[in-house]
Amino acid sequence: MKRNLYTLLAIVLWAMANPVLASNPDLLKGANAIINQEEKVFTVHSLSKGTTYIKRVVTIFNEGGKDHAKLYVHHDKLNKVDFIKGTSYDRNGKKIKSLKNSEIRNVSASSADNEVLDNRIMIAELTHQVYPYKVEFEYQTTTSNMLFYPNWVPLNNSKTSIAKATFQVKMPKGMKLRYRESNLSQGVKQENTATHDVYNWEITNMTPMDSEPYAPSMIELLPMVRTAPSDFEVQGYKGNMDTWEAYGKWINQLNEGRDALPEATKAKLQAMVAGIDDPIEKINKVYHYLQSNTRYVSIQLGLGGWQPFEASFVDSKGYGDCKALTNYTKAMLQAVGIPSIYALVNGGSNEREVLTDFPSSQFNHVILCVPTKQDTVWLECTSQFESAGYSGSFTGDRHALLITKDGGKLVKTQAYTAKDNLQSRMATVKLDETGNGVAQVQTRYTGIAHEDHLDPIHHLSPEEQRKWLYRSIGIPAFDLKSFSFDLKKGRMPEVNEKLELSLRQCVTVSGKRMFLTPNLMNRWTTLPQNTGTRKYDVVRSSAYTNVDTIVYEMPAGFALEFKPNDQAFDTEFGRFESKVNIDGRQVTYIRTLQMHKGRFKPEVYATMVAFMNDVYKADQQQVVFVKNIQ
Structure with missing residues (x-):
C-alpha cells in the first residue's frame, strides 16, 4: 500500500513538472502510460523500396503499462532492420541504461509445427521495477515489399494517453500516395520539397479511450491513417492498386502458369468422376480427394507470402499453404470440367471487415469459389475435416476478392442466419x-x-x-x-x-x-x-x-x-x-x-x-x- 502511494505521489510530482500534463491533467486519468512523443516517418524511394523510421518516448506509470517497455520489430527476407536503439530513464530523468545490441533477441515468428517461415522478430526490453520511468526507442527498417505501405495507429492500448504523435510520408515527385483517415480531429497537411511530396498528420493531448460492452472493434474506433500505393513492385512483379480490379490483375500475374497438373493425376481425377453428371457431386469427390491426400503447412517465404506453389508441387509433396492448396484444388476441378475462382478473404471468427472503399492488401487467407447454376460453393482447402461448401464463422458473411481473369471483384461469402445456427x-x-x-x-x-x-x-x-x-x-x-x-x-x-x-x-x-x-x-x-x-x-x-x-x-x-x-x-x-x-x-x-x-x-x-x-x-x-x- 505504501509503495502504491509513493508511486502515485511520484507520478503527481512528475506531472506537475511536465508542462504538457500540467496544462492537461486529464491525460493522467485512467492511464497506465503516456506517449510523450512518437515520430513515424515513411520514405518511399522507388516502386520497390521504402524505409520506415520510428522514435517513441513513453512514460510508464504502473504494471499495466509495462508492455510499452518492450519493442517488437518484425523482419524477413523482404524487410530488413537497419538499427534499433533504446534508453531508459528514472522518474528524475536520470539514465538507467542504454540498450546494447547483444541484449536484442532475434527469434523466429513461427509458433506451430506446421509453419515454415522466414519471419523473425527482434525483441528489445527496458523494463524497470520503480515507477514511473521513461523508455525511449528508436529504430529503422527498410522494405522491398511495397505491396504494403504502413498504417499509423498511435494509440494501440485503451489505457494509454498521447501527448504528441506525428506521422509523415515522403513520396518522390510523380508517385501517388493513397490514404484513408479515421477518427482524426484534423486531417492531413501537405507540403512539397524539390524532390518529394510530403504528407503530415499529428495527434496531441489524447486521453485514454473508454471501453463499452458490445462496442465496435477497437480498430474501428482508434485514430488511424491507412496508406497504400498506387503503383508498386515486389520482386520484379509490378502492379497497381487504384482499384480492386487492378489489384486482382497483379495477383493473376503471381498465379499465372502455376496450375498445371501431371497428366497421370488428371487421368486419375477424370476416372474418379466418370459417369457423374451432377457438378456438386463432382466437387464433393474432388474435395474429398484433396482432404485425403494433402495436409496444410503454412509456408511464408519471400514472395511465397502471396504467390502459391505450383499445383504439381502440391501433387507430388502432399502439402501446401492456403494459397497452394486452393490453387491445387482449382487445378483439379478444372481437370474434371468444373471452373472455379481463387479468392482472397480475411479468415478468422473476429477478423475485421474489408474496407471496400480503399483497395489494398487487406487479406490473410485464400479460399476457392465454385459457381454453379444452383448456387455458389465455397471451399476451405486447408481443412482435412471441413464439409464441402461450409464457410461458417471462419470465412462466412464477409467480403472476399475474387481473382477473375479480368481482375479483382469483391463479393460477399455466405451468411449464416439465426435459423441456420x-x-x-x-x-x-x-x-x-x-x-x-x-x-x-x-x-x-x-x-x-x-x-x-x-x-x-x-x-x-x-x-x-x-x-x-x-x-x-x-x-x-x-x-x-x-x-x-x-x-x-x-x-x-x-x-x-x-x-x-x-x-x-x-x-x-x-x-x-x-x-x-x-x-x-x-x-x-x-x-x-x-x-x-x-x-x-x-x-x-x-x-x-x-x-x-x-x-x-x-x-x-x-x-x-x-x-x-x-x-x-x-x-x-x-x-x-x-x-x-x-x-x-x-x-x-x-x-x-x-x-x-x-x-x-x-x-x-x-x-x-x-x-x-x-x-x-x-x-x-x-x-x-x-x-x-x-
Whole structure:
C-alpha cells in the first residue's frame, strides 16, 4: 500500500513538472502510460523500396503499462532492420541504461509445427521495477515489399494517453500516395520539397479511450491513417492498386502458369468422376480427394507470402499453404470440367471487415469459389475435416476478392442466419423425492452452433471428450453416464449429441416443498452492465436460435402449488418465449430464444440490456410442488 502511494505521489510530482500534463491533467486519468512523443516517418524511394523510421518516448506509470517497455520489430527476407536503439530513464530523468545490441533477441515468428517461415522478430526490453520511468526507442527498417505501405495507429492500448504523435510520408515527385483517415480531429497537411511530396498528420493531448460492452472493434474506433500505393513492385512483379480490379490483375500475374497438373493425376481425377453428371457431386469427390491426400503447412517465404506453389508441387509433396492448396484444388476441378475462382478473404471468427472503399492488401487467407447454376460453393482447402461448401464463422458473411481473369471483384461469402445456427434440445428428466434425477438429453447443433464440437470430435480421445463435456455442460452437479456424437457433413453440417446424466440436487427440497427451475441447461447467468450514457454503436456479432424442450417426471405424492406465467419478449435484438405446461406429474418446459446480429444506435443499448435482463429473470423462474400429507 505504501509503495502504491509513493508511486502515485511520484507520478503527481512528475506531472506537475511536465508542462504538457500540467496544462492537461486529464491525460493522467485512467492511464497506465503516456506517449510523450512518437515520430513515424515513411520514405518511399522507388516502386520497390521504402524505409520506415520510428522514435517513441513513453512514460510508464504502473504494471499495466509495462508492455510499452518492450519493442517488437518484425523482419524477413523482404524487410530488413537497419538499427534499433533504446534508453531508459528514472522518474528524475536520470539514465538507467542504454540498450546494447547483444541484449536484442532475434527469434523466429513461427509458433506451430506446421509453419515454415522466414519471419523473425527482434525483441528489445527496458523494463524497470520503480515507477514511473521513461523508455525511449528508436529504430529503422527498410522494405522491398511495397505491396504494403504502413498504417499509423498511435494509440494501440485503451489505457494509454498521447501527448504528441506525428506521422509523415515522403513520396518522390510523380508517385501517388493513397490514404484513408479515421477518427482524426484534423486531417492531413501537405507540403512539397524539390524532390518529394510530403504528407503530415499529428495527434496531441489524447486521453485514454473508454471501453463499452458490445462496442465496435477497437480498430474501428482508434485514430488511424491507412496508406497504400498506387503503383508498386515486389520482386520484379509490378502492379497497381487504384482499384480492386487492378489489384486482382497483379495477383493473376503471381498465379499465372502455376496450375498445371501431371497428366497421370488428371487421368486419375477424370476416372474418379466418370459417369457423374451432377457438378456438386463432382466437387464433393474432388474435395474429398484433396482432404485425403494433402495436409496444410503454412509456408511464408519471400514472395511465397502471396504467390502459391505450383499445383504439381502440391501433387507430388502432399502439402501446401492456403494459397497452394486452393490453387491445387482449382487445378483439379478444372481437370474434371468444373471452373472455379481463387479468392482472397480475411479468415478468422473476429477478423475485421474489408474496407471496400480503399483497395489494398487487406487479406490473410485464400479460399476457392465454385459457381454453379444452383448456387455458389465455397471451399476451405486447408481443412482435412471441413464439409464441402461450409464457410461458417471462419470465412462466412464477409467480403472476399475474387481473382477473375479480368481482375479483382469483391463479393460477399455466405451468411449464416439465426435459423441456420440452431441448437435444438430435447430432454427427459425423472426426479426422485430427494431432488436427484436421471436425464436423457439429445441436442442437435447446426451451422455455426456445431463448430464447438468439431475439435473434440476430430482431435480428442473419448476420455478427453468426457472431460470437455464436464467443462461444457451448464449444470451445477451431475455425473456423465454415457455420451455420443454424430457428425453429419453437408452445406449445413450438424452434430447430434446424446447424453445420459445423473443429476444431483437438480431440484431444491425445503420441508414439504420442491422448487424446480425448469431451464435445465441453458440459463443466462451473466448480464452486461447498463453503462448509462452510451458513446459507441451497439454491435451484436452473432445470430442463433436455441430451442429447449425439457420434460420432467415429478415423484409421486407431490401436487402443483405454483406455476410461473408464460413469458414472451420480442425486440429488434431478439425474441424470447417460454412456456410451462403441467399434466399430472409431468412438467413440460419449452424455451425458444432467437438472437439477431446487427449494428444499432448507441441510445438503444439500455433497451437491449432490459431485454437481456427479462431473459435472465425468466430463466430463473421456478415451479413449486408441495407434498401431499395423508
